[in-house]
Amino acid sequence: MHVAISPVLYVKDPDSSELGRAIIKNSIELISQMGFESFTFKKLGVIISSPESSIYRYFKNKHMLLVYLTSWYWSWTEYRLVFATMNMTSAIERLIKSIDILTQPAQIDNEFSFINEVLLSEIIFSESIKAYHTKNVDDENQKGCFSAYKNVVERVSEIVKEIQPDYPYPHMLVSTVIEGAHQQKYFAAHLPELTDKVNDAKAVPNFYKDLVLNILTNE
Amino acid sequence: MHVAISPVLYVKDPDSSELGRAIIKNSIELISQMGFESFTFKKLGVIISSPESSIYRYFKNKHMLLVYLTSWYWSWTEYRLVFATMNMTSAIERLIKSIDILTQPAQIDNEFSFINEVLLSEIIFSESIKAYHTKNVDDENQKGCFSAYKNVVERVSEIVKEIQPDYPYPHMLVSTVIEGAHQQKYFAAHLPELTDKVNDAKAVPNFYKDLVLNILTNE
DNA sequence: GCAATAATGATAGTAATACTATTATCTTTG
DNA sequence: CAAAGATAATAGTATTACTATCATTATTGC
Incomplete structure (x- = not known):
C-alpha cells in the first residue's frame, strides 16, 4: 500500500530517502510522546542524529509536517473506508461501519509502511485540529493542504445522501x-x-451512531 | 451586572483598575482583529500605551488572558441561559432556547460592562478551543480554570435529563x-x-436543534 | 573509475517571542 | 504630606523558529 501525498505539503518528499522516512517515523513517536506544542525540529534532530537544517530541507516548518501527517492519515482512512465497506450493499450498514472507523483511533499497526498507524491516529485525534486552526488556513486550504480530509467528509456524506436524499446537512x-x-x-x-463517564470504550462510537441513525431514519 | 471570575485566572484583578479594564477591552479588540496567534502583549502594550511588563502584572501570559476571557464569556452565558429560560415551564422549550444561545455568537453588545460581548463571543467561537487544548490542561483544569464552561454544560445537561432521564450521554x-x-x-x-452551503444564517442552530430533539424525543 | 551532482552534516547566526528584573516616577490614601 | 502602591521606562535572557554557509559524503552518468 502506498499513500499519495500532494507535493505542496513538503519541500522534498520524505518518502524518497532514508532520512525522510526517519523524519516521519520519529516525528510521529516524538509528537505522540510530548505533544505537538513541545515538539521541535531541534529535538527531532537529536533523535535522528541530524541537524535541524536537514529537516528543514524536507518540511518548511513543524506545522507543515503536521499537515503532512494529517493528510497521510486521511488518505489512509479513505482507503480503510473504501476497503471496509466495498462488499456492503446496505447504505445504512456502510454508514455504521464508516462511523466506527471515524470515531476511534486505529487499533493495529498494519506495518504497510514506515508509519505507525496506531500512534498516528492518536496524534490525529488529539492534535489534528491544530493543523487547520491557524491564521494561514485560507492560504493553505487554497493550495489544497486539506483535500484528503475533505474527500473523506465528502465520501461519507454521499452515503448519508443515499439514505436520506432530502437531508439538508x-x-x-x-x-x-x-x-x-x-x-x-x-x-x-x-x-x-464535559463528557459522560462510561465503562464502555465504545461509548463515543455508539453515541454518534445513535445520533446519526436517529436523525436519518426518523421522520 | 457583574461577572465573578476566579482569582486563579489572573495575577491582579483586571476589573480593579483603569489599566486592567483597558487591558481587557483592548485585548478583545486586538484578538478579534488579528487572531489569538498573532496577538502579543507587546502589541497590546503599544495600543494602551503601557509597557509589556505592566500587562504581566495582571496576567501570567497571553494564554491565561484567553482563559480569563473564556471564563468571563461562560459565566455571562450561564447568566443569559438562566435569564432567557426562567419563565419557561416546558423543558423542551428551555432546551431549544439554550441551544439557540449556545450555537450563535451574541448579536448585541449589552454594554453592561467594559466588555464588548459581540466581539468576545466571536473570539470564543473561533479561538476558545485554544484555551483548553494545550499541554497544561490537566494542571489548569485541576486549578479550576474551566469551571465556568463546565457549569454551563452541566446546567444544560440537566435540562436534557429532565426531558429524557434515561438518555445515557x-x-x-x-x-x-x-x-x-x-x-x-x-x-x-x-x-x-466541511459544512453545507446554506443561505440561512440559522442553519447551524437548526441543525443542532434538529439533532438534539430527534435523539431525545424519538424512541 | 571518476567527475559532476546531489544530499547531508557541522556550525553559526538572526529575528521574534515570551518573558524577568530593576529602578524611577507617578498616584493614591491614611 | 509621607508612605505605600501602581505604573513607566528600560534592559536583559532563554527559547524558538528559522536562514546561511561551507565542508563532507553519497550517488549517478559517462
Missing part, C-alpha cells in the same frame, strides 16, 4: 461526528465533566 | 453541540466543503 453531520469524536476522546482524558 | 450531547457549533462557523468561513 450531510456535511455538517459528518464533520460534526468526526470532530466531535476527537474532542470527546480529549475530554474523557482531560476534562471528564 | 447528556454531557456528550451538550458539549458536542457547543463545540460543534463553534467549528461549523469556522468551517463555513474557512473550509466550506
Whole structure:
C-alpha cells in the first residue's frame, strides 16, 4: 500500500530517502510522546542524529509536517473506508461501519509502511485540529493542504445522501461526528465533566451512531 | 451586572483598575482583529500605551488572558441561559432556547460592562478551543480554570435529563453541540466543503436543534 | 573509475517571542 | 504630606523558529 501525498505539503518528499522516512517515523513517536506544542525540529534532530537544517530541507516548518501527517492519515482512512465497506450493499450498514472507523483511533499497526498507524491516529485525534486552526488556513486550504480530509467528509456524506436524499446537512453531520469524536476522546482524558463517564470504550462510537441513525431514519 | 471570575485566572484583578479594564477591552479588540496567534502583549502594550511588563502584572501570559476571557464569556452565558429560560415551564422549550444561545455568537453588545460581548463571543467561537487544548490542561483544569464552561454544560445537561432521564450521554450531547457549533462557523468561513452551503444564517442552530430533539424525543 | 551532482552534516547566526528584573516616577490614601 | 502602591521606562535572557554557509559524503552518468 502506498499513500499519495500532494507535493505542496513538503519541500522534498520524505518518502524518497532514508532520512525522510526517519523524519516521519520519529516525528510521529516524538509528537505522540510530548505533544505537538513541545515538539521541535531541534529535538527531532537529536533523535535522528541530524541537524535541524536537514529537516528543514524536507518540511518548511513543524506545522507543515503536521499537515503532512494529517493528510497521510486521511488518505489512509479513505482507503480503510473504501476497503471496509466495498462488499456492503446496505447504505445504512456502510454508514455504521464508516462511523466506527471515524470515531476511534486505529487499533493495529498494519506495518504497510514506515508509519505507525496506531500512534498516528492518536496524534490525529488529539492534535489534528491544530493543523487547520491557524491564521494561514485560507492560504493553505487554497493550495489544497486539506483535500484528503475533505474527500473523506465528502465520501461519507454521499452515503448519508443515499439514505436520506432530502437531508439538508450531510456535511455538517459528518464533520460534526468526526470532530466531535476527537474532542470527546480529549475530554474523557482531560476534562471528564464535559463528557459522560462510561465503562464502555465504545461509548463515543455508539453515541454518534445513535445520533446519526436517529436523525436519518426518523421522520 | 457583574461577572465573578476566579482569582486563579489572573495575577491582579483586571476589573480593579483603569489599566486592567483597558487591558481587557483592548485585548478583545486586538484578538478579534488579528487572531489569538498573532496577538502579543507587546502589541497590546503599544495600543494602551503601557509597557509589556505592566500587562504581566495582571496576567501570567497571553494564554491565561484567553482563559480569563473564556471564563468571563461562560459565566455571562450561564447568566443569559438562566435569564432567557426562567419563565419557561416546558423543558423542551428551555432546551431549544439554550441551544439557540449556545450555537450563535451574541448579536448585541449589552454594554453592561467594559466588555464588548459581540466581539468576545466571536473570539470564543473561533479561538476558545485554544484555551483548553494545550499541554497544561490537566494542571489548569485541576486549578479550576474551566469551571465556568463546565457549569454551563452541566446546567444544560440537566435540562436534557429532565426531558429524557434515561438518555445515557447528556454531557456528550451538550458539549458536542457547543463545540460543534463553534467549528461549523469556522468551517463555513474557512473550509466550506466541511459544512453545507446554506443561505440561512440559522442553519447551524437548526441543525443542532434538529439533532438534539430527534435523539431525545424519538424512541 | 571518476567527475559532476546531489544530499547531508557541522556550525553559526538572526529575528521574534515570551518573558524577568530593576529602578524611577507617578498616584493614591491614611 | 509621607508612605505605600501602581505604573513607566528600560534592559536583559532563554527559547524558538528559522536562514546561511561551507565542508563532507553519497550517488549517478559517462
